[in-house]
Amino acid sequence: MEPTTKIHIENLNVYAGKQQILKNINIEIPKNKITVILGPSGCGKTTLLKCMNRLTDLYPELKVTGKVMINDKNVLEAGEDIVKLRQYMGLLSQRPYPLPMTIYNNIAFGLKLKGVKKRRNLHKQVVRYLQQANLWDEVKNRLREPASRLSIGQQQRLCLARGLAVNPEIILADEPTSALDPISSQYIEEKFVELKNDYTIVLVTHVLRQARRIADFVVFMYLGEVIEQGTVEEVFGNPKMEKTKQYLGGTFN
Amino acid sequence: MYLLNRIQRHRVNYTWMIVSLLLVASLPFLLFLGLYLKSFLLIHDYHLGDLLFSKVWKPGSGKFGFYPFIVGSIWVTLLAMLISAPICLLTAIYVTQYTRKRFLRIMHPAIDILAGIPSVVYGVWGILVIVPFISRFVGPLFGVQTLGYSILAAALVLSVMVIPFILNILIEVFRTIPVELKEASLSLGATQWQTVKSVLVKKALPGIIAAYGFGLARAFGETMAVLMVVGNVVKLPKSVFDPGYTLPALIANNYGEMLSIPKYESALMFAALILLAVSLFFNLVMHFFIDRYNKFSA
Numbered sequence: 324m325e326p327t328t329k330i331h332i333e334n335l336n337v338y339a340g341k342q343q344i345l346k347n348i349n350i351e352i353p354k355n356k357i358t359v360i361l362g363p364s365g366c367g368k369t370t371l372l373k374c375m376n377r378l379t380d381l382y383p384e385l386k387v388t389g390k391v392m393i394n395d396k397n398v399l400e401a402g403e404d405i406v407k408l409r410q411y412m413g414l415l416s417q418r419p420y421p422l423p424m425t426i427y428n429n430i431a432f433g434l435k436l437k438g439v440k441k442r443r444n445l446h447k448q449v450v451r452y453l454q455q456a457n458l459w460d461e462v463k464n465r466l467r468e469p470a471s472r473l474s475i476g477q478q479q480r481l482c483l484a485r486g487l488a489v490n491p492e493i494i495l496a497d498e499p500t501s502a503l504d505p506i507s508s509q510y511i512e513e514k515f516v517e518l519k520n521d522y523t524i525v526l527v528t529h530v531l532r533q534a535r536r537i538a539d540f541v542v543f544m545y546l547g548e549v550i551e552q553g554t555v556e557e558v559f560g561n562p563k564m565e566k567t568k569q570y571l572g573g574t575f576n
Numbered sequence: 577m578y579l580l581n582r583i584q585r586h587r588v589n590y591t592w593m594i595v596s597l598l599l600v601a602s603l604p605f606l607l608f609l610g611l612y613l614k615s616f617l618l619i620h621d622y623h624l625g626d627l628l629f630s631k632v633w634k635p636g637s638g639k640f641g642f643y644p645f646i647v648g649s650i651w652v653t654l655l656a657m658l659i660s661a662p663i664c665l666l667t668a669i670y671v672t673q674y675t676r677k678r679f680l681r682i683m684h685p686a687i688d689i690l691a692g693i694p695s696v697v698y699g700v701w702g703i704l705v706i707v708p709f710i711s712r713f714v715g716p717l718f719g720v721q722t723l724g725y726s727i728l729a730a731a732l733v734l735s736v737m738v739i740p741f742i743l744n745i746l747i748e749v750f751r752t753i754p755v756e757l758k759e760a761s762l763s764l765g766a767t768q769w770q771t772v773k774s775v776l777v778k779k780a781l782p783g784i785i786a787a788y789g790f791g792l793a794r795a796f797g798e799t800m801a802v803l804m805v806v807g808n809v810v811k812l813p814k815s816v817f818d819p820g821y822t823l824p825a826l827i828a829n830n831y832g833e834m835l836s837i838p839k840y841e842s843a844l845m846f847a848a849l850i851l852l853a854v855s856l857f858f859n860l861v862m863h864f865f866i867d868r869y870n871k872f873s874a
Binding site: 373376378381383384406407409410412413414416417418420422423424432433436437482485486489495 | 676677754755756757758759760761762763764765766767770774775778779
């Protein structure tokens, strides 16, 4: 069965002044799959991810053209609606950045933005999402402590729970395991495989083994261009382009 | 070749570093000690409570009540902070969060120029602009007759003077907040204002307190500009339109004159001691809040 497309990117170009960071990107990101965006540092992976929830707004020097269609809406032309649109997408960044508040409020923040007001309801949901990120047992007695006191691995799980709490349909992850120890990394990977039943996951990474372990689809990028895209079997098993072969074979230069 | 071998050079330089450190570290204590000894004559003969809370200032007849000066200083300082604090916070947030980086590059020199203007120039500006403005417009607006030389005039001049100091620190504080934190908040569906209010200001709070603390200490000690516009009348001010007198102005106006009056010099040294003690107090309170914040929130 052909998977349905969740995110449809068409002719996406990003310029920073005279420099072009992303060149004519066309990607289809399938629903309920893990799509890995692979490529060497500086190839535009993170910028591509930020175009999807328009965090590019934070960098006024960037000029973005093209289309990023999510649920038939062009994110790039969303105007004020972008605040709501961003809630379709949870974000997990390279290092965890817990909000400067308690563990409890880190989760409750997004819930309140979604309009959850009643205390009991709020508490129930905070517990649920902390459980979903397998953090509940470790923090249930310290919910009122500042989130910064958790370990890095715990913080990253807190950020995952925080992202899930706004009930997104898509998870955007930007090298989410690069600052973590092997056990925490493995944990996040396993979680992603579990979560793809309910979410569409876009994972940026430069770790080949990670891509091979959990990807369904792979997009290989180099110098702002998409070189190759396809299922993990196609791209890893039988790469068509010379650049992809070199990168996967470790003879890249 | 060197006179000493490298191990010996290491020892010599190491010693010098320690000496410099000790010198710097002991300066505040030496200052305190010096002022204490100089004001000892006064402290010895009077009750500390009387000195601090008596309203009568008649050095000629041996009456030294510092209360009007303390109150004057506090009014001027707090009012100045009340005016400049929100302006600085909003400006810092705007230039760091809402504008392009280029704008900040233009702002910085402007702020630095403001910081570099000598305080006597601010004083002149106060006399020429602020004082008449208050006596002609602000006073009548509130139905008050005033000469313009007042607590309010001093506070206005002072608030302009401390803005560049507080603003520079605040801008630095907001610039050091990682952009990823902002991204995290926005990606949860917060608007930019919600992000600023609930995340960035919270994250910056220790820095904001520190910035205000520095501003407060500076405002409290500012002498020249204040003494030029505050009126220098030894009287408890009843409103911000009344003239007043501040501790630094007391010292600057009188030191060197009338030292033939017994204990007068001691009294002025005591005023300096109060100033130092209050600055120290501000500093401690500031650190207390920052520590507390770092321990219990964030």
